[in-house]
Amino acid sequence: MPFNQVQSLSDLKKLQETFYDAIFDPSSNNIKQASTYIIGTEKISEAQRLSIYRDSILGGITAALTHIYPVCVKLLGEKYFTHMVAGYLKKFPSESPDIGNYGEHLPAYIAEFKPAKELVYLSDVAQLEWLWHKAFNAPSDLSSSPEQKPLSELQNISEQNLPLVKFCSVSSANLLTSLYPIQRIWQVNQHDFQGDHSVSLDEGGVSLVIWRCADFGMRIDELNEDETKFLSAVLNCASFGQIAEIDFNQGLDEIVQRCIQTGLVIGFTTG
Amino acid sequence: MSTSKYKANSILGAGLGLRSSHYQEVFNTKPDVPWFELLSDNYMAEGGLPLVRAEKIREDYPITLHGVGMSLGSADPLDMDYLGRLKTLIKRLEPTYVSDHLAWVSISGKHTHDLLPFPYTDFTVKHISERINQVQDFLGQEILVENPSSYLDFHSTEMTEWEFIQGIAKSTDCNLLMDINNIYVSAVNHDFDPYEYLQAIPADRVKEIHLAGYEKMDNYLFDTHGYQVHPPVWELYKAALNRFGATPTLIEWDTDIPDFPTLRAEALKAEKLIQEVA
């Protein structure tokens, strides 16, 4: 049986690809292909041995995603979540050795996941959980680029150079806008939440910034329309000159001050 | 002599696998644990809270780094980006040992995040030895490789697992991390004598031992890392200590992680047995 020999790199590659396909797409043909490599016994068949590995692999990845998406698990139920992850894995293979990088596309996948269709807000809640996970693991701002100057040096910038200033936000910050009250949904589903668990979708949408502050506190802050416009421009590397053109309700000075006070804006670059 | 940022740099006795649920207790009580093993894959991000915690632990304890991401058994080329980040982490945390497994984890750039078996053949001895040498050259240090537990055998396998390990030991200068629970689990699953396995292992290469609790399924044992160490594994461990000497030993507990005192009590059992052969 030359097919079963593993005496070269291409033999090994073929075996591993066949094994992978049988795990993530366990069609009867894929299982049959992989089984040709495996010794079955009376006690445990070839297919059963494969499914030991399948359960272990899916169990491990599901546990990792459960850790990132605990509120989604709670809202969807463990059974449906596990079922959804199996489908997600087939469509989006994990491309990084770091399991913490896996799961980025789950919010988009949830939006298309039929059994969760009625939970219209679930995809946005998932996005909130992903951004929380990213902020938690973001590099610390101490190691930010050498061109970044502290805000205290802003007073040394001449009036004519001011339009060239680009504000720097904390590297962990990400914005999220939703039509639904996802921050409240997220909050009442935290395991230590005490109080009224009901949330009405009539409460309306929110604009949020998810970030980690200097002392490693995790933050989800609600933003008003001006702050959203301002921070979104900052995150897109807009210059102060470009930001000054934006139509704000409040004065720009006031908005900048607030974002500096909260610690979201921590420095600036010029040119 | 290279200089170290940290005071403690060698490991002795029974250490513990550091899990995130125990950080606070370790920070607050500074327990008398000889060393901790950290899962390198949890600290590979450029920064973030986990890394800050790891550095804080490292100030008080010697550590080892244990990973699953090298995919030494894969037909894919080695992931140099992963190894680069591991090298950075090694510089930062100065572990006593760095270890990974005799297994494959990824193929064609797709990752399973689990330790998968491959056939033991002359080709795979050569292939994996070359990769271990490549990793060691790149990291500029020796690594430890660990025997995983397994649930299947391949038609194409030409030798036993211990013969495979002997082959690796001959063609590389890597060291070994012998997981006694894994030997026992595989011995039951594949019906071989675990004591014969132990006897065949080159004793001078064994630098660390793992212990864990398996789960008894209907017709096989599964390596859950979710229980206390079972009696037959303690027996096999005694034989291992007699053969390998007083080897640093780690209790691995990854699912249904108990409170810290329970974990420590398990380590103290190992510590006592290590003392007896020391």
Ligand SMILES: [Fe+2]
């Ligand atoms: Fe182990």
